[in-house]
Amino acid sequence: MNYPSKKSLTYNPSLIRNIWNKALTIISALFAIISVLPLILVISYVLIKGGSYINIDTLILEPEPPGDDLLSAGGIGPAITGTFIMSIIASFISIPVGVGGGIYLAEYSKSGKFAKFIRFGSNVLAGVPSIIAGVFIYAIIVSTKILFGSMFSGIAGGISLSILMLPTIIKTTDEALKLVSNDMRRAAFGVGASKFTMITNITLPAAFTSISTGILLALARAAGETAPLIFTALFSRYYITSFDDLFYEMGSLSVLIYNFALEPYEAQNQLAWAASFILVIVLLGLNILSRWIGTLGAFSKNKV
Amino acid sequence: MNKNNIKSSSSVSLDNVSITYGNSVAVKNVFCEIEKNQVTSFIGPSGCGKSTVIRAINRMNDLIEGCKLSGSVIFEGIDIYAEDIDPVEVRRRIGMVFQQPNPFPKSIYENIAFGARVNGYKGNMDQLVEESLTKAAVWDECKDKLNESGYSLSGGQQQRLCIARTIAIEPDVILMDEPCSALDPLSTLKIEETIHELKKNFTIIIVTHNMQQANRVSDYTAFFNTEKKDKSQGGKIGFLVEFNKTKNIFNSPKQKSTQDYISGKFG
Numbered sequence: 367m368n369y370p371s372k373k374s375l376t377y378n379p380s381l382i383r384n385i386w387n388k389a390l391t392i393i394s395a396l397f398a399i400i401s402v403l404p405l406i407l408v409i410s411y412v413l414i415k416g417g418s419y420i421n422i423d424t425l426i427l428e429p430e431p432p433g434d435d436l437l438s439a440g441g442i443g444p445a446i447t448g449t450f451i452m453s454i455i456a457s458f459i460s461i462p463v464g465v466g467g468g469i470y471l472a473e474y475s476k477s478g479k480f481a482k483f484i485r486f487g488s489n490v491l492a493g494v495p496s497i498i499a500g501v502f503i504y505a506i507i508v509s510t511k512i513l514f515g516s517m518f519s520g521i522a523g524g525i526s527l528s529i530l531m532l533p534t535i536i537k538t539t540d541e542a543l544k545l546v547s548n549d550m551r552r553a554a555f556g557v558g559a560s561k562f563t564m565i566t567n568i569t570l571p572a573a574f575t576s577i578s579t580g581i582l583l584a585l586a587r588a589a590g591e592t593a594p595l596i597f598t599a600l601f602s603r604y605y606i607t608s609f610d611d612l613f614y615e616m617g618s619l620s621v622l623i624y625n626f627a628l629e630p631y632e633a634q635n636q637l638a639w640a641a642s643f644i645l646v647i648v649l650l651g652l653n654i655l656s657r658w659i660g661t662l663g664a665f666s667k668n669k670v
Numbered sequence: 671m672n673k674n675n676i677k678s679s680s681s682v683s684l685d686n687v688s689i690t691y692g693n694s695v696a697v698k699n700v701f702c703e704i705e706k707n708q709v710t711s712f713i714g715p716s717g718c719g720k721s722t723v724i725r726a727i728n729r730m731n732d733l734i735e736g737c738k739l740s741g742s743v744i745f746e747g748i749d750i751y752a753e754d755i756d757p758v759e760v761r762r763r764i765g766m767v768f769q770q771p772n773p774f775p776k777s778i779y780e781n782i783a784f785g786a787r788v789n790g791y792k793g794n795m796d797q798l799v800e801e802s803l804t805k806a807a808v809w810d811e812c813k814d815k816l817n818e819s820g821y822s823l824s825g826g827q828q829q830r831l832c833i834a835r836t837i838a839i840e841p842d843v844i845l846m847d848e849p850c851s852a853l854d855p856l857s858t859l860k861i862e863e864t865i866h867e868l869k870k871n872f873t874i875i876i877v878t879h880n881m882q883q884a885n886r887v888s889d890y891t892a893f894f895n896t897e898k899k900d901k902s903q904g905g906k907i908g909f910l911v912e913f914n915k916t917k918n919i920f921n922s923p924k925q926k927s928t929q930d931y932i933s934g935k936f937g
Contacts, residue, residue, distance in 0.1 A: 476735060547772070549768065549770055549772035550772065550774065550775070551733070552730065552733065552766075552768060552772065553768065553772040553773070553774060553832070553835075554774070555730065555733065555758075555761055556728075556730070556761060556765060556766035556767075556768065556836065557761075557762075557765065557784065557785030557788065557789075557835055557836065557838075557839055558758060558759075558761045558762030558765075558785065558788060558789050558839055559758070559784075559785070559788045560758045560788070563788050567784060567788075568774055568775075568784075571775070571776075572775050
């Protein structure tokens with residue numbers, strides 16, 4: 367007999383394997399808690415500290431020039447609209463290009479070298495530091511004054527953010543379309559649909575929720591970026607009042623935080639906290655929205 | 671089988687069709703005349719290429735990379751593999767029902783209307799939906815929930831919805847690739863009744879694993895079998911053994927392997 371004699375079937379907590387089991391369970395649970403701790407601390411700190419400076423004036427006024435001789439430091443209104451406008455510009459560029467590229471990869475490319483190259487390229491682009499995207503746009507748009515002679519502008523800012531959104535959108539569109547069952551494609555072809563009709567009427571709607579989730583997550587990442595905007599949109603203390611203002615410097619929440627948190631004056635620091643509060647709320651909102659959209663899809667195959 | 675028995679009443683004819691996936695031959699040298707307004711069934715053991723052949727009839731194999739066909743598939747006098755043929759138009763004339771029920775992720779109504787719309791249907795859509803669902807014997811079960819998802823139906827009902835969707839585009843030929851393999855006996859019976867009704871207006875080709883089913887529903891039966899390839903390669907090549915009226919195949923088969931298969935000695 368190569369095995370020890372048969373043991374009792376009752377659980378024995380003093381066995382070495384049972385002790386190890388318990389210990390490792392506790393340790394991994396501990397690490398799990400530590401890993402979410404920074405998130406909870408950062409968010410609650412920003413919310414508590416920033417929330418106390420939020421009022422109507424802060425939300426709508428233009429910030430005053432730094433100095434300690436003023437009654438009010440103004441507000442962060444232009445930064446909120448600036449972030450909003452540049453996110454919209456970025457979406458207008460990256461959503462058509464990204465979704466189109468994803469459709470090509472998933473539906474048209476026959477897993478050839480070109481498709482592999484595009485997939486690899488978009489993965490690399492996803493890993494490019496955001497400051498590089500900023501410097502790149504600075505070099506080709508800002509310093510060349512290619513946009514009707516303007517230098518730092520909201521449009522340049524939007525373009526640099528779109529570079530950051532692009533890889534996420536391509537990837538989620540590609541993956542979402544690949545998850546659509548081939549049965550759907552065969553069914554569409556079986557009733558005489560062309561490839562274009564099949565994509566626009568069957569596979570894109572079926573992948574819609576996953577694609578919009580990806581777009582929102584990309585947007586949430588882009589809206590919080592600072593580095594590319596410092597090189598492209600710079601900062602402005604004024605609201606935009608006309609379409610032409612898109613071609614001039616534009617404020618944003620993240621750059622306002624960067625600028626004002628470094629000021630020696632308390633009033634500006636408070637505005638930076640208020641801007642952090644708004645930014646965190648917006649990003650959390652986008653993340654929660656994308657989660658919620660992900661649960662939709664009334665006619666999806668898995669949920670009847 | 672030879673070319674001499676081409677009749678004017680045939681709808682689809684396979685003329686020396688061989689199909690390869692990449693480097694391996696799946697089916698070779700199939701000659702077959704499929705009669706108009708008749709039900710033709712393809713039977714045979716797994717891997718004999720009957721599904722491959724049926725998918726070749728409406729160019730569904732185009733979707734599979736590396737799949738090539740030699741010989742010709744003639745539909746109403748036209749070689750559908752000719753250079754200038756648009757596979758989309760072929761599929762509009764030769765509809766298909768698949769092995770797994772695969773309704774679109776849309777409402778029951780839209781499942782029917784989608785195909786009709788992409789084919790440029792101009793008539794009354796409500797009427798078409800009702801007629802198609804009635805012909806497919808599923809109208810009573812879904813008339814009260816036309817706006818619910820196609821997936822809210824049971825498997826058998828989904829498959830009849832898929833048949834209705836195919837009927838709605840009024841093809842000349844309906845291909846059915848093991849339409850009942852995912853269904854229970856009662857649903858199978860209903861689909862078979864539907865097939866009987868449909869053959870008045872359509873030519874039907876059905877692939878089935880179930881010999882009783884072939885016997886029940888079809889007028890003609892084609893028996894496919896496999897043979898070992900060269901020893902060096904391994905794998906199997908499918909070929910058509912015998913094609914005849916169903917009653918002849920089941921009562922007096924000419925080939926010994928047909929006799930063996932229908933009597934259950936293998937397969």
